[in-house]
Amino acid sequence: MYDYLIVGSGLFGSVFAYEARKNGKKVLVLERRLHVGGNVYCEKLENINIHKYGAHIFHTSDKKIWDYVNQFVEFNNYVNSPVANYKGELYNLPFNMNTFTKLWGIVTPNEAISKIEEQRAVIKEEPKNLEEQAISLVGMDIYRKLIKGYTEKQWGRSCTELPAFIIKRLPVRYTFDNNYFNDRYQGIPVGGYNKLIDALLDGIEVRTGVDYNESRAEYEGIAQKVVYTGPVDAYFDYKLGQLEYRGLRFETERLEEVNHQGVAVMNYTEREIPYTRIIEHKHFEFGTQPVTYVTKEYPANWQPGEEAYYPVNNECNQNLYRQYKALANDENGVIFGGRLAEYKYYDMDDVIASALKCVNDELV
Numbered sequence: 333m334y335d336y337l338i339v340g341s342g343l344f345g346s347v348f349a350y351e352a353r354k355n356g357k358k359v360l361v362l363e364r365r366l367h368v369g370g371n372v373y374c375e376k377l378e379n380i381n382i383h384k385y386g387a388h389i390f391h392t393s394d395k396k397i398w399d400y401v402n403q404f405v406e407f408n409n410y411v412n413s414p415v416a417n418y419k420g421e422l423y424n425l426p427f428n429m430n431t432f433t434k435l436w437g438i439v440t441p442n443e444a445i446s447k448i449e450e451q452r453a454v455i456k457e458e459p460k461n462l463e464e465q466a467i468s469l470v471g472m473d474i475y476r477k478l479i480k481g482y483t484e485k486q487w488g489r490s491c492t493e494l495p496a497f498i499i500k501r502l503p504v505r506y507t508f509d510n511n512y513f514n515d516r517y518q519g520i521p522v523g524g525y526n527k528l529i530d531a532l533l534d535g536i537e538v539r540t541g542v543d544y545n546e547s548r549a550e551y552e553g554i555a556q557k558v559v560y561t562g563p564v565d566a567y568f569d570y571k572l573g574q575l576e577y578r579g580l581r582f583e584t585e586r587l588e589e590v591n592h593q594g595v596a597v598m599n600y601t602e603r604e605i606p607y608t609r610i611i612e613h614k615h616f617e618f619g620t621q622p623v624t625y626v627t628k629e630y631p632a633n634w635q636p637g638e639e640a641y642y643p644v645n646n647e648c649n650q651n652l653y654r655q656y657k658a659l660a661n662d663e664n665g666v667i668f669g670g671r672l673a674e675y676k677y678y679d680m681d682d683v684i685a686s687a688l689k690c691v692n693d694e695l696v
């Protein structure tokens with residue numbers, strides 16, 4: 333008899349499994365995919381770690397979480413500094429003095445502030461849609477070159493049809509600082525994310541290629557408790573309906589080049605190019621291999637059965653989720669956690685914090 337049957341080997345499941353085992357509990361991990369790690373899993377090709385489910389950069393301001401992950405793996409000093417490509421013109425992100433100098437030829441922060449203030453002023457009333465909201469925050473030039481096309485591709489709709497509330501704020505930095513994140517700590521595990529997952533699951537019994545929802549009868553009564561990190565609607569066999577997600581499609585190519593784009597993440601901000609980003613994976617780990625791998629990331633409508641990426645937290649889905657959550661609360665002996673079971677976007681540091689809280693509450 334196991335103490336915990338853990339469904340899903342992503343960060344939530346793996347952290348829970350590690351802590352439970354450390355506290356003397358007997359755990360079994362089931363994983364639907366043929367590999368462990370969930371969405372942080374990397375496939376190694378010619379010594380380059382390919383982020384299979386989208387680019388992952390670890391960042392946190394929580395020292396406890398930073399120390400926690402550093403006990404398993406060392407992090408390199410990668411700093412995410414994406415570049416935007418608008419019709420062949422390159423701009424630094426996030427919006428900062430490097431961006432403004434390139435856009436307007438200005439030199440000082442005060443000149444940049446004046447330019448943005450002047451352009452914002454065209455919106456005089458409460459913004460009625462995302463376009464007006466973005467212009468009211470950063471002005472026309474930044475909106476037109478760096479926001480419009482990218483956002484329209486992401487949502488599959490024109491900015492004038494999207495609600496204003498989607499963009500609450502657009503950070504603008506009046507310093508020459510291209511670091512995308514404001515967090516205190518940042519990096520990529522040396523040797524890749526699989527090292528972190530392997531360290532968490534070291535010595536733990538894991539069965540891959542097993543969908544718990546399809547083989548529940550077989551695992552009935554095998555453990556005192558179940559920790560379920562799969563989609564909450566799938567657990568209940570979609571009996572209240574299906575929660576929606578935004579999908580992504582990845583196209584990965586091997587190139588006989590040492591360095592294709594000089595940066596890990598290049599955003600394509602014009603609408604005419606169908607992908608939103610090109611990821612050159614080797615740059616996450618300062619690779620010097622003779623070849624390179626690049627992945628084009630296409631936003632896609634999600635169909636049931638496909639990989640679920642981003643929850644669509646609109647009112648309709650949130651209502652449905654609340655009903656599933658009520659069912660989950662009544663489910664004896666099952667803990668629901670992680671991005672799919674809680675129908676919530678979690679960054680990696682937050683999902684680790686959530687798993688630690690959950691397992692600590694459980695083990696007291």
Ligand SMILES: Cc1cc2nc3c(=O)[nH]c(=O)nc-3n(C[C@H](O)[C@H](O)[C@H](O)COP(=O)(O)OP(=O)(O)OC[C@H]3O[C@@H](n4cnc5c(N)ncnc54)[C@H](O)[C@@H]3O)c2cc1C
Nearest residue numbers: 340342343344364370371386388389544562670671679680
């Ligand atoms: C495109 C993209 C980019 C991201 N980039 C970043 C980033 O740069 N920085 C950051 O901090 N965070 C990032 N994230 C968030 C990060 O991926 C999540 O925080 C993390 O993966 C959540 O872990 P999890 O364990 O909750 O879920 P998952 O990683 O999805 O793990 C759940 C696991 O459960 C398995 N499973 C599901 N159903 C079943 C079943 N029925 N039976 C058995 N197994 C099952 C799944 O196969 C999966 O392996 C990104 C997310 C996406 C989508």
